[in-house]
Amino acid sequence: MPGSAMHTGNLPATFTSFVGRQAELGEISRLLLTARLVTLIGAGGVGKTRLALEAATVSAKTFPHGAWLVDLAPVREPAAVAGVAATALGVPDPGARTVLEQLAGYLAERRALIVLDNCEHLAGACAELAKTLLSAAPELHILATSRHTLAVTGEHVFTVQPLHPDDAVALLRDRGAAVRPGFQVGEANRDQAARLCADLDGLPLAIELAASRLRTLTVEQVADRLEDRFGVLTSGSPTALPHQRTLRGTVDWSYELCAPAERLLWNRLSVFAGGFDLEAADGVCAGDGIEEREVMDLLDRLVGQSVVLTTETEGLPRYRLLETIREYGRERLAASGEEERLLLQHRNYFLVLARCIAEDWYGPGQVEALGRLRAEHPNLLSALDCDAAPRVRLALVAALSFHWCVGGFLSEGRRQIDRALAAATEPTPERGRALAIAIWVAQAQGDLAAVDRWLDELAALSEQLDDRWMGAQVIGFRGLSAYRQGRPEESVSRYEDAMTASKALGDKLGAVAWLHALACGQAFAGDPRAAETGRQVIAAFEASGERWGRAQVLMALGHNAWARDDREAAKALTRSALESMRGFNDYALTARMLELLAWATAADGDHGQAARLLGAASALWRDVGTSVSAFGPQMAEYHEHCEQAARKALGPAAYAQELAEGGRHDTPGRAIQYALGHGPATWAAGTGPLTPREREVADLVAKGMSNRQIGSRLGLSPRTADRHVQNILGKLGFRSRAQIAAWWSTTQVPTD
DSSP: OOSSSOOOOOOOOOSSOOOSOHHHHHHHHHHHHHOSEEEEEOOTTSSHHHHHHHHHHHHGGGOTTOEEEEEOTTOOOGGGHHHHHHHHHTOOOOSSSOHHHHHHHHHTTOOOEEEEEOOGGGHHHHHHHHHHHHHHOTTOEEEEEESSOOOOTTOEEEEOOOOOHHHHHHHHHHHHHHHSTTOOOOTTTHHHHHHHHHHTTTOHHHHHHHHGGGGTSOHHHHHHHHHHHHHHHHHHOTTSOHHHHHHHHHHHHHHHHSOHHHHHHHHHHTTOSSOBOHHHHHHHHOSSSOOHHHHHHHHHHHHHTTSSEEEEETTEEEEEOOHHHHHHHHHHHHHHTOHHHHHHHHHHHHHHHHHHHHHTOSSSOHHHHHHHHHHTHHHHHHHHTOOSOHHHHHHHHHHTHHHHHTTTOHHHHHHHHHHHHHHOOSOOHHHHHHHHHHHHHHHHHTOHHHHHHHHHHHHHHHHHHTOHHHHHHHHHHHHHHHHHTTOHHHHHHHHHHHHHHHHHHTOHHHHHHHHHHHHHHHHHHTOTTHHHHHHHHHHHHHHHTOOHHHHHHHHHHHHHHHHTTOHHHHHHHHHHHHHHTTTOOOHHHHHHHHHHHHHHHHHTTOHHHHHHHHHHHHHHHHHHTOOGGGGOHHHHHHHHHHHHHHHHHHOHHHHHHHHHHHHTOOSHHHHHHHHHHTSOOOOOTTSSSOOHHHHHHHHHHHTTOOHHHHHHHHTOOHHHHHHHHHHHHHHHTOOSHHHHHHHHHHHOOOOO
């Protein structure tokens, strides 16, 4: 089992206290020590999810690789269950294997706890997921919640009962005090509180909804009103289970106590899957009875009534509805005749969001944009399920290109693109744009047969529609295919043609994308123009605040320097590339950078650090399901040479130990932090800690001037010039003037 406790999991922070159930909590925690699948079953609203999350939190220290929540409430397709689980755990999605195989491989050597929440509507798929993962990962434990068992061999079933009367009253007191400071349950109202909780059958959800009314009503008033309501419900629905009558009655009552505008917002919020933010609520729910300026106030009121919960995803403040509340609102929305219109508004909102992110991609905020899309992933899948206008679905899958290819959703992207293309076969511009993204996804997956098939279709479609944008994409992607097939010179020529065609069309995004590809292609091909093209691209990306493409160009230039035996430049450029990759969860790209840094480090004689870097890269390759050899035979040769040199220098046992030490850093973020923590700090030129004067000195160092010459040029004494050089070395963590020169000459932003 790799490493030590590195993961923390994704269990959500709780905003309310956990009341009662201490005996149940202890029993579930003990079960999790030995039982590998524990399923909490019980009626809706009985508190299965909260109990499971509390048990997972209490048990988290037992699982060094994290306790992870997989919320299945918004999922409708059984085929999507494995993908949702992989997304929740942050498992890389290279698309080379099925998601389930990738997830099983990722967990195989990890001791982790997964909370599968809300399994009842996907019981078969959840059972299959549990069986596969538990078979593949001997240290994995699963805690599931469902209204019925999963029927898996070895499953331990724990029935969650309603709260004990004393705990029920304690919960009412706790939640009542939250909405009305000073509220207490004492001699004067204890009997009424007990009666109210008994009428609510001890269901935590029902009690919390009722407690929200204690802001304006007494316990006795709430109990009296609920008692009347339940009498009507019981006579009207004699076949319903008591818990179902109670919960439905409580939600009915809460709904009727809402103002008309609050009810309307409740209904409309039910179209969101997994959660939403204020901007989305404004964009989807405003209009026809709700002014946009009213949404925030109405939302705040629903939070105060325990209808809407506050939460956080990807560090972003968000809201969500409990599934029971969401289903209720969806029923009301359907009955109102608004459902179809709201679903279209929901889809159109996320189409605009995806397009804005795609159009602004080559600029600042890329990490934040990917985080936003990750947070909205359930909503994006829901929007893609909208059956209206298949051409719009094509537009949405195309607009999500960076979500699929950079955000880590290759397999899901491929599935959605295939589905969208199959549903809209007409020769349209939307199909052409979707085909272009399909080609990108297939290229990333290494599915060259699909690439060729779709490239041929896109070429034919561009001629049929006389669409020059499609033609430019065909040229560029044929270049990418040429590179993958070992023809780098051809790839460079095609990238140049694609960039020229994009510029002629006024397609700025396309021109930047193919210039970016050209810079990388020239560097890997050993083209003498690589350094100049690379400087141009880096200058443009520096000016715009772009980081993802800049990291790729820096890595490519580092590889070019390595191929020319310029180790100092190779290391400086690769560290700058890793610095630029902070925040991106790109396993394969980070692993390639670590490999390159390891090769250069070994060549400098630091075989221990080289072995640790290879170990970190190996952990990333393992989890992404590929190796450096996938990027060409030359890469594999460099890796083998580095590995042999390190093993010979250290000895087999020490080499294995260093490799394992590096393997502890098994996510891109930790690997980058480790690599940069054991070498010079990296900064792109024009940024970082250098003062304007120090940047002038760095420029002159790169031009080969001595300290005396620098002082003469800048009107400084040699001693002052020397002090500036020493400051630069210290700030950048470099050891020699050659490193300053390599860093500056390759990453400087031209001033002319």
